[in-house]
Amino acid sequence: METPGVTRMPRRTLRDWLVDTLLFLFAAVLGIVTAAERLGMPDPVTPVLFGLDQLVGVLGCGALWLRRRWPVELALVLVVLSAFSELVGGATLVALFTVAVHRSVRTTMTIFGLSLLTALVFALVRQGPGETRETLFLLAAALQTAATGWGMLVHHRRRLLETLKETAVRAEAEAQQRVREAIAREIHDVLGHRLSLLSVHAGALEFNPDASPDDVSRAATVIRQSAHQALQDLREVIGVLRAPVEELSQASLDRIRELVAESRRAGMTVHLTMDLDGAAVPGRAGHTGYRIVQEGLTNARKHAPGAEVSVRVSGTPGEWLAIEVRNAVTEAASPGGTPGQGQGLAGLAERVQPVGGRLKYGPDGDDAWALSAWLPWPP
Incomplete structure (x- = not known):
C-alpha cells in the first residue's frame, strides 16, 4: 500500500x-x-x-x-x-x-x-x-573537473536524444494530421461535386412531377451513374489512405472536360476555354487546378442555379497556371442544397498555399462571382 x-x-x-x-x-x-x-x-x-x-x-x-x-x-x-x-x-x-x-x-x-x-x-x-599544496590541489581539481565534465556530457547527450525523439514524434503527428486533412479535402471535393449533381437531378424530378417518362428515365440514369461514380471516387480515396499526400488522387487538368460534360448533362451552361499550348501540367499543379475547377462548378451549381458559367484555364510552363471560374449571381436557391458551405473554399486555400500559389474569390462586379487561382508551373 x-x-x-x-x-x-x-x-x-x-x-x-x-x-x-x-x-x-x-x-x-x-x-x-x-x-x-x-x-x-x-x-x-x-x-x-x-x-x-x-x-x-x-x-x-x-x-x-x-x-x-x-x-x-x-x-x-x-x-x-x-x-x-x-x-x-x-x-x-x-x-x-x-x-x-x-x-x-x-x-x-x-x-x-x-x-x-x-x-x-x-x-x-x-x-x-x-x-606540495599546489600539486594536491591541481590533482584534485583535475579529477573533479573530469568527473563533472563527463557527467555533463552524458546529461547533454541524453537531452539531445530526448529532443530528437520528441521532434520525431511531433513530426510524425504533424504528418499524420496533414494526411488526415488531405483525405478530408479529397472526400469533400469528390463527394461534394457528385452529391451536388445528384441534388440537381433529384430536385428536378421533385419540382417537375409532370415530367415525361423519358425525362424521368434520363434523370434516373444520371442519378444512378453519379451515385456509382461517387462510390468509385470514394473507394479511390479510401484505397490510398496509407499513401503519401501527393498520391491521394490521380485527378488532373486532363479530366476538366469530363467535369464540364457532367455539369452540362446536369443542365448547366458552361463555357470552357483551355489555353495551354498543348503542354501537360505536372502532377501536383494539375491536381490542384482540377480541384479548383471542380469546386467552382460545384459552388455555381449550388448557389447560382441556372446561371451561365465560364471556365478559363491558361498558362505557360515555367511561369504560372491561371484558373478562373466565373458565374452570374442569381437569386434562385438550389433545391436540396448540400451542407458544408464554405468548407470547400477553405480547403482550396489549404491546397494552394503550400505550392506557393494564390487564391481569390468573391463578387467581381456586374453581378458576377469569380473564383481565381494562380499556381506555379514548373518548367
Whole structure:
C-alpha cells in the first residue's frame, strides 16, 4: 500500500544495477589504492586519523547506492567530507558525476565550485611528506573537473536524444494530421461535386412531377451513374489512405472536360476555354487546378442555379497556371442544397498555399462571382 505524498522511485533495471556496481567498485578500488599508497609513505598519518579516514571512505562508498534517490544531498555531504578525508575521494568523484548527469547545469556548477573550495582546504590541511599544496590541489581539481565534465556530457547527450525523439514524434503527428486533412479535402471535393449533381437531378424530378417518362428515365440514369461514380471516387480515396499526400488522387487538368460534360448533362451552361499550348501540367499543379475547377462548378451549381458559367484555364510552363471560374449571381436557391458551405473554399486555400500559389474569390462586379487561382508551373 502506497503512503500518500511519498513518490516511489522507479525500480533499477539490469543496466542500472550494472552501472551502480561499477561505480561503487571504482570508488572502492580508488580508496584502497590511495590507502595503500599512504601506508607506503615513510611518515604515514597518525593511526587514529588514518582509521577515521578509512571509516569515512567505507561509509562514503556504501552511500553511493543512494545516489539515484538523493544525488544532490549525497554530493554535498561527500564534498564537505572530502575537505578532510582522502579516502572518500573516489565516492566524491562518483557523486559529482551523478549530479552532473541528473541535475541542471546551475546545480552542477554550484556543487563543482564547492568541491574546488574543499580541494583547496584539503591541500592546506592534509599535505603529506614530499607533496606540495599546489600539486594536491591541481590533482584534485583535475579529477573533479573530469568527473563533472563527463557527467555533463552524458546529461547533454541524453537531452539531445530526448529532443530528437520528441521532434520525431511531433513530426510524425504533424504528418499524420496533414494526411488526415488531405483525405478530408479529397472526400469533400469528390463527394461534394457528385452529391451536388445528384441534388440537381433529384430536385428536378421533385419540382417537375409532370415530367415525361423519358425525362424521368434520363434523370434516373444520371442519378444512378453519379451515385456509382461517387462510390468509385470514394473507394479511390479510401484505397490510398496509407499513401503519401501527393498520391491521394490521380485527378488532373486532363479530366476538366469530363467535369464540364457532367455539369452540362446536369443542365448547366458552361463555357470552357483551355489555353495551354498543348503542354501537360505536372502532377501536383494539375491536381490542384482540377480541384479548383471542380469546386467552382460545384459552388455555381449550388448557389447560382441556372446561371451561365465560364471556365478559363491558361498558362505557360515555367511561369504560372491561371484558373478562373466565373458565374452570374442569381437569386434562385438550389433545391436540396448540400451542407458544408464554405468548407470547400477553405480547403482550396489549404491546397494552394503550400505550392506557393494564390487564391481569390468573391463578387467581381456586374453581378458576377469569380473564383481565381494562380499556381506555379514548373518548367
